[in-house]
Amino acid sequence: MKLPHIGMGTFGSDQFTPEQVSNAVYGAIKCGYRLFDCAAVYGNEDKIGQVFKRAFDDGLVKREDLIITSKVWNDMHGSGDVLISCAKSLKDLQLDYIDLYFVHWPFPNYHAPGCDGDSRNPDSRPFCPEEFMQVWRQMERLQDAGLVKNIGMSNMTVKKLESVLPHCRIRPVALEMELHPAFQQPELFNYCKKEGITPIGFCPIGSPTRPERDKTPEDISATQMPEIVEIAKARGVHPAIICLKWAVTRGQIPIPFSVYENEYESNLQLTTDPLTDDEMAIIAAADKNCRLIKGQVFLWEGADSWKDIWDEA
Numbered sequence: 001m002k003l004p005h006i007g008m009g010t011f012g013s014d015q016f017t018p019e020q021v022s023n024a025v026y027g028a029i030k031c032g033y034r035l036f037d038c039a040a041v042y043g044n045e046d047k048i049g050q051v052f053k054r055a056f057d058d059g060l061v062k063r064e065d066l067i068i069t070s071k072v073w074n075d076m077h078g079s080g081d082v083l084i085s086c087a088k089s090l091k092d093l094q095l096d097y098i099d100l101y102f103v104h105w106p107f108p109n110y111h112a113p114g115c116d117g118d119s120r121n122p123d124s125r126p127f128c129p130e131e132f133m134q135v136w137r138q139m140e141r142l143q144d145a146g147l148v149k150n151i152g153m154s155n156m157t158v159k160k161l162e163s164v165l166p167h168c169r170i171r172p173v174a175l176e177m178e179l180h181p182a183f184q185q186p187e188l189f190n191y192c193k194k195e196g197i198t199p200i201g202f203c204p205i206g207s208p209t210r211p212e213r214d215k216t217p218e219d220i221s222a223t224q225m226p227e228i229v230e231i232a233k234a235r236g237v238h239p240a241i242i243c244l245k246w247a248v249t250r251g252q253i254p255i256p257f258s259v260y261e262n263e264y265e266s267n268l269q270l271t272t273d274p275l276t277d278d279e280m281a282i283i284a285a286a287d288k289n290c291r292l293i294k295g296q297v298f299l300w301e302g303a304d305s306w307k308d309i310w311d312e313a
């Protein structure tokens with residue numbers, strides 16, 4: 001599977017309607033995007049599926065030229081459920097196959113759509129490698145059956161990857177992980193590169209429109225970091241473009257979201273030429289280790305803080 005240097009996210013963050021997102025997907029196909037990051041839990045795959053069909057029918061693009069991802073949500077980890085979830089995404093997206101199918105989170109903990117940051121599910125439990133492998137076995141069978149071309153993981157840590165990779169019959173080709181200049185995750189990023197797993201960076205602009213439940217007063221905005229602002233000024237572009245250039249130059253695939261044509265068009269077109277070594281060194285030194293998607297709504301009883309989710313406690 002050949003991945004483009006950048007893709008488009010499709011999570012409306014409880015703020016943008018499925019129609020707004022799917023219209024943006026159509027516009028993005030027209031302007032040249034070839035990778036779309038979808039997920040069952042984003043609640044818009046049916047609308048996006050209509051747009052894919054329209055794009056194929058209009059001859060705008062061929063199916064084989066698009067890379068379409070989707071993800072199994074946390075409430076579909078049970079025996080047989082992964083297949084059901086994949087079948088639903090295939091039907092909604094109006095596809096015969098998904099190019100890259102992810103396990104969205106590595107545990108069966110889920111929250112109700114639109115919940116607030118304090119909400120907890122009493123059935124939540126910590127990551128368990130054996131439980132995860134039961135999900136992964138189902139993912140492998142989806143690939144065997146040709147329903148998905150490749151499989152991937154998301155929201156993992158080095159510790160979690162080390163506990164499951166030796167048991168994978170089919171290894172993940174990609175890991176979706178939070179990556180932006182304020183949260184560079186060098187250890188996990190380097191581990192993926194060493195293991196031949198492609199890092200796909202979510203929230204690449206620092207997710208200014210993320211849901212309220214994912215915002216805390218300590219959060220640092222990547223586009224307001226002085227180093228990013230200064231490089232953006234010198235190059236005469238928006239700081240968002242520098243965040244994306246940083247991602248592409250570093251060797252991860254950013255999947256920025258936007259429903260605005262001027263934004264998604266510039267995100268694709270202004271990010272092909274790399275940053276210089278000096279600019280990359282300045283940004284590397286500016287890392288704030290500031291995770292935005294902390295996942296606190298997935299915490300289980302007895303956990304101390306969201307850091308437990310990321311093996312940092």
Ligand SMILES: NC(=O)c1ccc[n+]([C@@H]2O[C@H](COP(=O)([O-])OP(=O)(O)OC[C@H]3O[C@@H](n4cnc5c(N)ncnc54)[C@H](OP(=O)(O)O)[C@@H]3O)[C@@H](O)[C@H]2O)c1
Pocket residue numbers: 008009010011012037038104154155176177201202203204205206207208209210238240241255256257258259262263264266267293
């Ligand atoms: N695997 C996972 O668990 C996971 C988790 C989170 C996200 N994701 C994926 O990653 C994708 C991207 O993450 P995200 O949507 O949270 O964050 P993001 O891409 O970092 O931020 C999106 C926001 O950035 C702003 N923006 C985009 N392009 C811009 C530009 N050129 N200039 C100025 N502002 C710009 C827009 O806000 P304004 O409206 O303010 O302009 C947009 O709503 C998601 O859509 C989803 O597909 C995956």
